Amino acid sequence: MKHKRDSRLPILLAAIMTGLAGFRAAADPPLGPDEGRPAVLWDHADEVVGRTAFVYGQVVDVGHTQKLNFLNFAPRPQDAFTAVIPAAALAKFKPDLESLYLNKFVRVRGLVKTYRGHAEIEVADPAQVQVLDKLPELKPLGRLRTEPMTSVTVATFNILNLFDDFDDPDRADEGTEPKPKAQMERVAKAIRELNADVVALEEIETREYLHRFVDAFLPDLGYQVVEIEGNDPRGIDVAVLSRVPVGAVTSHRHLSFPDATGKPSRFKRDLLSVTIEPPGGEAFDVWVVHLQSNYEGKEYAEPVRLGEARKVRSLLDQRLKADPKARILIMGDFNDVWESAGVKAIVGDGATALKCFAEELPTDARITYSKEPYRSMIDFILATPAMAERYMPGTYRIIAGSEETLGSDHCPVSAKFKTGMSEPAPERN
Numbered sequence: 001m002k003h004k005r006d007s008r009l010p011i012l013l014a015a016i017m018t019g020l021a022g023f024r025a026a027a028d029p030p031l032g033p034d035e036g037r038p039a040v041l042w043d044h045a046d047e048v049v050g051r052t053a054f055v056y057g058q059v060v061d062v063g064h065t066q067k068l069n070f071l072n073f074a075p076r077p078q079d080a081f082t083a084v085i086p087a088a089a090l091a092k093f094k095p096d097l098e099s100l101y102l103n104k105f106v107r108v109r110g111l112v113k114t115y116r117g118h119a120e121i122e123v124a125d126p127a128q129v130q131v132l133d134k135l136p137e138l139k140p141l142g143r144l145r146t147e148p149m150t151s152v153t154v155a156t157f158n159i160l161n162l163f164d165d166f167d168d169p170d171r172a173d174e175g176t177e178p179k180p181k182a183q184m185e186r187v188a189k190a191i192r193e194l195n196a197d198v199v200a201l202e203e204i205e206t207r208e209y210l211h212r213f214v215d216a217f218l219p220d221l222g223y224q225v226v227e228i229e230g231n232d233p234r235g236i237d238v239a240v241l242s243r244v245p246v247g248a249v250t251s252h253r254h255l256s257f258p259d260a261t262g263k264p265s266r267f268k269r270d271l272l273s274v275t276i277e278p279p280g281g282e283a284f285d286v287w288v289v290h291l292q293s294n295y296e297g298k299e300y301a302e303p304v305r306l307g308e309a310r311k312v313r314s315l316l317d318q319r320l321k322a323d324p325k326a327r328i329l330i331m332g333d334f335n336d337v338w339e340s341a342g343v344k345a346i347v348g349d350g351a352t353a354l355k356c357f358a359e360e361l362p363t364d365a366r367i368t369y370s371k372e373p374y375r376s377m378i379d380f381i382l383a384t385p386a387m388a389e390r391y392m393p394g395t396y397r398i399i400a401g402s403e404e405t406l407g408s409d410h411c412p413v414s415a416k417f418k419t420g421m422s423e424p425a426p427e428r429n
Contacts, residue, residue: 028180036212042073042081045119059101082120089124105132142222148280155196155414156331164209171235186407188217199241200288202333230270238288247275259307268292281419284327291335309342327387355388357396368411370402390417
């Protein structure tokens with residue numbers, strides 16, 4: 001005879017889990033609601049279009065139409081940032097906009113967008129506008145590199161579950177705790193130590209949260225964020241940070257192909273292709289991989305991972321057949337060691353085999369996954385023959401560490417390549 005299930009049990013379990021989550025969040029808090037939001041003066045608002053930000057300035061004019069009201073930050077609104085208050089929200093602003101804000105210094109919070117070429121924030125609540133005694137001194141955000149570059153440093157880093165504290169109803173993310181701020185600080189410290197121009201990242205939950213991470217801890221490095229949502233049910237994606245101009249971006253998340261047993265499969269995350277365009281140099285592509293892990297057991301994982309690897313190689317062969325001189329770096333978390341069938345499938349053989357420069361390092365230094373008993377090298381930077389010709393010997397690097405020192409159970413890998421720009425001739429005495 002089966003016992004009737006206690007209908008209160010799920011409620012009790014949910015309460016316990018909520019309490020534990022609250023305790024963990026208090027002990028290891030993630031970013032607060034407004035941490036990592038960019039802050040700019042009004043005449044730099046165009047730099048944060050598409051993001052929730054704080055914009056500072058002085059309201060020099062208040063305008064009204066039948067449907068909209070405006071807090072203008074310059075005499076010519078078309079040349080400036082504007083806070084736009086819909087007519088339906090005007091009654092919340094008492095006694096009136098002029099008394100509240102005219103000629104005063106303010107901070108406006110909201111999503112920055114553009115209308116007819118100038119930046120604006122729609123303000124539906126007075127809480128979005130804070131009156132200040134004076135404007136703060138804000139450090140400028142970092143900018144893309146525009147000076148000619150003779151070399152570029154690239155890196156890859158699985159930063160371990162950069163998750164926010166929002167439960168996405170369309171993703172199975174509730175089982176993954178938000179990444180503690182202390183871990184994020186350690187990740188950021190490692191990225192600063194890399195000082196790479198282009199960084200491939202794995203285990204990113206959302207583009208917006210990656211933006212917030214960059215703005216909170218790396219605002220001066222000039223990184224732009226490239227991320228497209230992939231296939232992972234938890235929501236982890238691959239991404240690229242680049243302080244070098246970016247060209248075409250391609251996702252392969254929708255490709256269907258067989259795994260090693262012949263079953264239909266897709267990339268479990270994505271294969272993200274990003275064209276990097278160094279000023280003064282020649283463009284090259286970065287392909288970011290995060291192959292199937294052994295989390296669900298090796299018996300399941302290995303055929304899936306091998307299928308992914310073979311598809312990466314197939315796409316690469318197509319590209320190299322069309323352009324044997326294609327400059328491509330394939331980098332990321334391969335979730336397998338150098339001798340494995342999956343890594344060998346991607347590397348290939350013969351004239352189009354990929355090159356890895358890890359052999360420059362001592363054997364005991366070739367560790368990119370730091371947890372015992374699985375310490376091994378599973379993160380790589382691989383180069384096509386034409387890109388390998390640009391490699392600068394002695395620059396392949398692994399920053400050794402652990403979750404306690406790096407904020408991740410993976411160690412970052414970096415390497416340096418020439419851009420193809422001619423070196424300046426030495427000055428004559």
